[in-house]
Amino acid sequence: MPRGLLGIEPLDRVEIESILDRAKSFQPQQTAYKKSDLLRGRMMVNLFFEASTRTRTSFEIAAKRLGADAISISASGSSVDKGESLVDTLNTLGAMHPDAIVMRHSASGAPHFLARHLPTPIINAGDGTHEHPTQALLDARTILDQRASLEGLRVAIIGDIAHSRVARSNIHLLSKFKSQIVLCGPASLLPAELAEIAPGVTLTHDIQEAIRDADVIMMLRVQLERQHETAFAASEYFQFYGLRLEHMELAKPDVIVMHPGPINRGREISSEVADSQRSAILNQVENGIAVRMAVLEKILCN
Numbered sequence: 604m605p606r607g608l609l610g611i612e613p614l615d616r617v618e619i620e621s622i623l624d625r626a627k628s629f630q631p632q633q634t635a636y637k638k639s640d641l642l643r644g645r646m647m648v649n650l651f652f653e654a655s656t657r658t659r660t661s662f663e664i665a666a667k668r669l670g671a672d673a674i675s676i677s678a679s680g681s682s683v684d685k686g687e688s689l690v691d692t693l694n695t696l697g698a699m700h701p702d703a704i705v706m707r708h709s710a711s712g713a714p715h716f717l718a719r720h721l722p723t724p725i726i727n728a729g730d731g732t733h734e735h736p737t738q739a740l741l742d743a744r745t746i747l748d749q750r751a752s753l754e755g756l757r758v759a760i761i762g763d764i765a766h767s768r769v770a771r772s773n774i775h776l777l778s779k780f781k782s783q784i785v786l787c788g789p790a791s792l793l794p795a796e797l798a799e800i801a802p803g804v805t806l807t808h809d810i811q812e813a814i815r816d817a818d819v820i821m822m823l824r825v826q827l828e829r830q831h832e833t834a835f836a837a838s839e840y841f842q843f844y845g846l847r848l849e850h851m852e853l854a855k856p857d858v859i860v861m862h863p864g865p866i867n868r869g870r871e872i873s874s875e876v877a878d879s880q881r882s883a884i885l886n887q888v889e890n891g892i893a894v895r896m897a898v899l900e901k902i903l904c905n
């Protein structure tokens with residue numbers, strides 16, 4: 604594994620499996636988490652140039668559970684607002700000698716650029732429309748809590764694929780484990796070239812076709828903040844691409860419904876489905892901490 608974690612694409616199966624296995628050992632027993640001091644004396648800085656609740660909090664909790672110090676900085680209210688460049692901000696933080704910087708940025712490739720300039724390991728917490736590696740790892744952990752293997756699973760990823768870093772990281776991960784991946788969305792949000800991104804990917808505009816026999820359904824938020832065209836009205840989008848109870852009968856009876864959050868009820872998913880027995884949305888949040896503990900341990904313990 605390189606010094607930080609920039610994406611899923613460069614990782615091999617062994618590296619991914621070792622994080623997923625280790626994350627399992629960090630899952631809470633019943634509801635109690637054990638606090639450890641594996642990373643005592645280490646410091647992680649969260650640097651978020653885009654809004655986030657779950658990812659930022661999840662990294663912070665993961666670091667604290669391992670005994671590390673965690674500091675979170677959001678771009679608004681920081682010197683970035685005063686015109687400081689990305690490199691200067693990161694150099695300033697680097698001079699405080701954190702052991703890792705967890706970074707989210709609206710520009711695809713921003714963490715890769717900084718990783719070339721800074722000695723500190725960088726963990727990508729989402730870069731533009733490119734990757735969100737810990738999301739794909741926590742999604743895989745969530746699936747593997749209910750299935751013996753990812754191999755051969757039919758996974759439907761539905762929604763705004765064009766703007767989704769979650770979709771890209773999941774496609775890379777699932778493809779390495781030979782899942783069948785069906786991408787589904789309206790033509791404007793499903794670029795044809797995504798069929799070539801990795802082996803095992805097919806495209807459809809028909810939600811029913813995507814869901815038929817699915818083992819896993821991953822719903823995506825419509826990323827209004829990244830769309831430059833006029834967006835669909837919520838009701839119109841929901842009619843064609845919203846996941847509703849009636850769709851569930853098309854999937855495998857034990858289908859796992861996932862969503863990276865934040866969810867928009869009535870836009871991409873109905874409340875009945877989001878709150879149903881098949882929904883693993885809160886398991887994903889829970890696994891987010893366990894997976895990030897495994898990632899932080901791997902990067903900070905070296």
Ligand code: ASP
Nearest residue numbers: 729735769824863864865
């Ligand atoms: N939280 C995810 C992300 O940061 C998904 C989303 O925002 O829709 O990409």
